[in-house]
Amino acid sequence: MLQIHNINTFYGKAQALYDLSLSVEASEIVALVGSNGAGKTTLLKTLSGLLRPASGRVVFLEKRIDGRPSYAVVEAGISHIPEGRRLFPDMSVRENLEMGAYLQRAWKQKGESLEEIYRLLPVLKAREGQLAGTLSGGEQQMVALGRGLMSKPRLCMIDEPSSGLAPVMVDEIFHIIEGLRDQGIAIFLVEQNVRHTLEIADRAYVIENGRIILAGKSEQLLSEELIRKAYLGL
Amino acid sequence: MKKTTSKRMFTFGLVLLILVLAACAPLYAPVYTVILLTSILMYMTIAVSWALFSGPTGYISLASAAFFGAGIYTSAILGKALPLPLVIVVGALASFCLALLVGALTLRLKGIYFVMFTFGLVELLLHFILWWEVTICGTTGRVVPPAGNATVFYAMLIILVILVLTVFIIRRSRYGLALFSIGENEEAAAHAGVHVTVLKIIIFAVSALFMGAAGAAMATRWTYIDPRIAFNPLISFMPVLMAIFGGIRPLYGPIIGAAIFTYLEEFLITRFPYYYMLIFGIIMVVAILYMPDGLVGLIQRLWKGISGRKHADT
Numbered sequence: 001m002l003q004i005h006n007i008n009t010f011y012g013k014a015q016a017l018y019d020l021s022l023s024v025e026a027s028e029i030v031a032l033v034g035s036n037g038a039g040k041t042t043l044l045k046t047l048s049g050l051l052r053p054a055s056g057r058v059v060f061l062e063k064r065i066d067g068r069p070s071y072a073v074v075e076a077g078i079s080h081i082p083e084g085r086r087l088f089p090d091m092s093v094r095e096n097l098e099m100g101a102y103l104q105r106a107w108k109q110k111g112e113s114l115e116e117i118y119r120l121l122p123v124l125k126a127r128e129g130q131l132a133g134t135l136s137g138g139e140q141q142m143v144a145l146g147r148g149l150m151s152k153p154r155l156c157m158i159d160e161p162s163s164g165l166a167p168v169m170v171d172e173i174f175h176i177i178e179g180l181r182d183q184g185i186a187i188f189l190v191e192q193n194v195r196h197t198l199e200i201a202d203r204a205y206v207i208e209n210g211r212i213i214l215a216g217k218s219e220q221l222l223s224e225e226l227i228r229k230a231y232l233g234l
Numbered sequence: 235m236k237k238t239t240s241k242r243m244f245t246f247g248l249v250l251l252i253l254v255l256a257a258c259a260p261l262y263a264p265v266y267t268v269i270l271l272t273s274i275l276m277y278m279t280i281a282v283s284w285a286l287f288s289g290p291t292g293y294i295s296l297a298s299a300a301f302f303g304a305g306i307y308t309s310a311i312l313g314k315a316l317p318l319p320l321v322i323v324v325g326a327l328a329s330f331c332l333a334l335l336v337g338a339l340t341l342r343l344k345g346i347y348f349v350m351f352t353f354g355l356v357e358l359l360l361h362f363i364l365w366w367e368v369t370i371c372g373t374t375g376r377v378v379p380p381a382g383n384a385t386v387f388y389a390m391l392i393i394l395v396i397l398v399l400t401v402f403i404i405r406r407s408r409y410g411l412a413l414f415s416i417g418e419n420e421e422a423a424a425h426a427g428v429h430v431t432v433l434k435i436i437i438f439a440v441s442a443l444f445m446g447a448a449g450a451a452m453a454t455r456w457t458y459i460d461p462r463i464a465f466n467p468l469i470s471f472m473p474v475l476m477a478i479f480g481g482i483r484p485l486y487g488p489i490i491g492a493a494i495f496t497y498l499e500e501f502l503i504t505r506f507p508y509y510y511m512l513i514f515g516i517i518m519v520v521a522i523l524y525m526p527d528g529l530v531g532l533i534q535r536l537w538k539g540i541s542g543r544k545h546a547d548t
Contacts, residue, residue, distance in 0.1 A: 048425065050421070050424070069429075070424040070425060070427070071424070071427040071428065071429050074425070074426070074427035075427065079425075080425050082421075082422065082425060086419055086421065086422035086425070087419075087422070088414070088415050088418035088419055088422065088423075089418060089419075090418060091411075091414060091415065091418060095411060095414070098408075098411060099411055099412070099415050099423070099426045100426055102408055102411070102412060102426045102427045102428055103427040107408050147426070151426075151427065
């Protein structure tokens with residue numbers, strides 16, 4: 001579904017991604033794990049059109065999307081749920097969700113989409129009229145997820161959904177993400193919470209200093225010596 | 235649900251009544267009142283246009299005088315050759331094009347840089363036209379063919395009605411929501427699929443369009459104009475103050491602010507010609523300190539307080 005072929009991305013003169021390749025198929029959760037500054041967020045920004053790769057190709061549903069602006073990427077069917085949630089704090093929960101359906105095609109179906117989101121995340125229905133900035137961290141993450149789903153994406157890229165959340169909340173968010181996969185939405189999950197992520201992901205890539213150093217099925221990676229030492233502290 | 239529809243009907247009826255009363259004003263009101271009402275309509279138009287763009291996005295533009303002035307100059311140049319409605323349309327388009335150009339250059343700037351640049355634009359145009367008239371034409375200033383008081387009044391009323399309808403439609407569409415989201419978080423708006431730059435430039439230009447139309451219509455009242463009259467920086471500041479005073483977010487905030495401010499200005503100038511700016515300034519400081527959401531916000535708060543107490547009593 002999504003194929004990334006040998007991309008190189010720079011921040012000014014500093015190279016952040018080196019010859020990076022990976023793929024995500026329909027109905028799977030693919031995780032990208034790695035420490036701070038490894039290049040995870042840079043990769044997502046490159047995919048969603050905020051950064052332009054210097055070389056390489058990104059292909060989504062047989063169409064090239066590298067170097068395309070953000071709105072074109074959303075239109076192609078990829079939604080990006082950014083790190084830190086990036087909500088519109090002084091807009092109501094409902095308005096935040098409606099913004100997710102901004103694109104022409106999604107806007108026409110925003111009523112149905114809204115109902116679907118409320119069914120999936122009932123707590124948002126109860127908070128509909130409240131300003132997004134006044135919600136708890138977990139609820140805000142749910143708004144961010146809901147907003148990302150309003151555009152009816154085929155692929156959801158989720159950046160650090162667990163950051164700053166209580167463990168119980170993290171469990172709930174991850175459970176919701178598994179539910180999305182079961183509905184047929186491909187998930188590209190970027191996380192620092194390695195153990196938890198590998199438990200729900202089908203496959204995973206490990207990124208370090210802008211390069212993929214390890215890839216494979218989650219169960220395999222969980223038993224890999226390197227992972228156990230570096231990320232799980234075993 | 236039923237309550238909101240009846241409330242909506244009431245608002246609609248009230249607006250219609252005010253509109254009919256206003257439209258008939260030249261038939262029964264003295265000339266002085268018609269002229270004052272025309273000034274009020276002019277400031278309403280500029281304040282509402284200003285709030286259309288700057289309200290939701292938070293980009294504080296001080297270029298209103300530039301767009302208003304572009305309309306005035308269009309009227310001065312074409313006034314003799316074309317009928318008034320056409321002059322107004324051309325003035326509006328001139329401002330629209332100017333704003334497209336300026337917007338494309340400046341809307342990447344943020345915060346204080348944008349404010350400074352837009353204000354610089356007014357001075358730039360003023361001095362450019364001054365230079366042009368002195369060195370190329372040899373004379374400064376122009377005579378504008380005058381139109382009757384009632385004509386200018388109706389022209390302004392029509393412009394304002396079209397503007398309010400336009401703002402109403404934009405606010406209710408997805409673009410209205412997108413404008414607010416740009417003010418909240420531009421990057422997140424882009425993630426949602428908004429063409430952030432394009433939308434900003436177009437709405438900036440639409441707001442300039444109505445300022446230009448107002449300028450073209452009002453020029454006919456002044457009969458003589460020169461660059462210092464046409465590009466008066468006060469026209470940049472007044473709508474900002476009026477919108478803040480009335481309340482930026484609701485559509486009727488700037489309308490109420492403009493009505494009160496223009497009347498207040500007229501009242502103070504005639505009664506206290508020496509102190510009016512001082513009194514004006516004090517009112518503004520008090521307004522900013524104690525009414526963060528403007529007059530409309532204050533009334534809503536008071537209303538909530540009263541109706542809340544009523545509920546508590548019963």
